Amino acid sequence: MNENKKHNFGAGPCILPESVLCQAANAVIDWNDMGLSILEVSHRSPEFESVVLKTQLLVRELLHIPDSYAVLFLQGGASTQFSMIPMNFLKGKSVAAYLDTGYFAQKAIQEAKHFGTPVIVGSSRDKQYNYIPDYYDVPSEAAYLHITSNNTIEGTEQFEFPTQGIPMICDMSSDIFSRMVDVRKFDLIYAGAQKNMGPAGMTMVIIKNELIDTITHEIPAMSDYRVLEANNSLYNTPPVFAIYTAMLNLIWLKDQGGILGIEQKNIKKAMLLYKEIDENPLFYGLAQPAHRSRMNVTFKMYDESLEKVFLTFATERNIVGIQGYRTVGGFRASLYNALPIESVQVLVTVMRDFAAELGLHAPLNDLQGAVGLARQATS
Template sequence: MKKHNFSAGPCILPEEVLQKAAEAVINFNNDDLSLIEISHRSKSFVAVMEKARSLVLELLDLEGKGYKVLFLQGGASTQFLMTAYNLLHKKAAYLNTGTWSGKAIKEAKLFGELVEVASSKDQNFNYIPKDYSIPEDVDYFHCTSNNTIFGTQMKSFPQTESPLVCDMSSDIFSRRLDFSKFDLIYAGAQKNMGPAGTTLIVVKEDILGKIDRVIPSMLDYQVHIGKDSMFNTPSVFAVYVSMLTLEWLKDLGGIPFIEKVNQKKADLLYTEIDRNPLFKGVVAVEDRSVMNATFVLTNESLKDTFDTMLKDAGINGLNGHRSVGGYRASMYNALPLHSVQALVDVMQELERKS
């Protein structure tokens, strides 16, 4: 029996997606060739890339609105650099809500002046700053929608006349948003969309080409757009599995459907965290992430017992990030409700035994 997979990334994937991906590795499209040994220039894979890009626009309701979709390499960490390389002329504004936004700030400082409009570092990033102002003279505003490590999530986004850039690595395709408010979205696939190895970029084309620096070809969005994400050899397997996952999501009913499922999972777990005296949530209630629930034991002497019970129940990937400790339940799109119920059952059993 497959374990209940709460891993923060690489993430759980739908069983039917795994099955189709496994078959394609052996025999893709009944061509008696493996997916991972065919040319990325072949008609078969070009069709995969085109379908993946099309599904992104369809699911985000961005068709015909001037956006281009790229599947690149290097993870979101490369996008910290690439965003600034392509957009930062003089000054940019950043919201600091955790480790990943901090890394994005570090890279952007190489290219110009940075304004940190607000930060939750004062309380170990356990809340989302509010009521901050964004300078009118910035080239763009950057934020991170969901903070995987600390378990916070932005529930709303600021109005700004400057381009709005967002790292959505860990909650892309999980909830309804007006995605047309964003000028550039990037997301590592391995958090909620596919396997490690590819990174999704959705960019409004008219924000590009406005700086005067020379951009290396591999870091230039316009170069990749001009080559339909094929400027260099893409991560064929990762793009294919991402396409399968997007198809799976569309067939379920898209983002409106999965949002309801994700909220049920989060409500079930957070209700138990708040009810059970042996557990405590570590972030502000109003900023709790639907994707990554972080919590701790109120009695650390129960840790070994709880960990053993989790293992016996087939629950995997619940340890908190090494930088913060505790526990973290990552409830990405493909995690079934019964896995969350299995975790809640163990939490309740620990309470009965204590």
């Protein structure tokens, strides 16, 4: 184990298992004793085609995906899907329904405006996106409903997905493979690899074949799901290294007991950190408890003047990646699959030690009391 290894709570690129990093590093030098780097091998070679097939099979096995869905590995990041989806599905039906739950949902809505009319059927903007709307009225004429299952920046997660009677499309970029979901509830799922699947550069799309069949108009080939599916993600040179590393990571995930196994570990990690946030007199969580994300834990300090001090305190103890997103501030600890619970325990200990150094020990329930004691301790 690398003694200089940090406790990486970064929101993306994700932390990867050490065994995956070692295998990927070896493949960069010499892949499968071929005398070629994985970075040099032809994407048309039978060796790499077998990687694509194995990665698809692992995705299907782990998520229990029926044969009626295609699994694609595409370029452009999940943000490219913001435009590809309306480009493919709004022709002749110009209205699409969107659930507005945060920054990336807003980006998807803005892109849809280039191809039709996005209708916001529910929003948590009124409370700084600290919850997921539990009711939304979707117009029957909408081509699809787009939701974001986990809001990386705001730290909220949607755990229930009611049937709406129209195609359901979900951005699962930051919680894919972290918990079991019923793929059959969705017509299209997309996810950037760099949160829980592998390195940046590849986006996975799980799409129902029936939905592909609804596309009848002309679309540029690189944005056409028909073309990409017909060519098995190999229409052009794919992100070879990203797909290969994702395969290694999915093998590792399978060895952890699959998604059901890793989900239990993720629940324990999240519960441990949220418990400390709720009990530590210096900190408070941003998301409403019922909608707290297991992947991205957002929190602040009652006395914001202490935040830079705490960040330095944590950094000196090998904790990295906890600074909150620039538009939110505070802190964000991402608890992706490969993050060991020991790292969460270190963060919890650091939070307790910081409070202890300020002379604060017992939980406080009122904001003013916490701020007053914190300021008194640092004055």
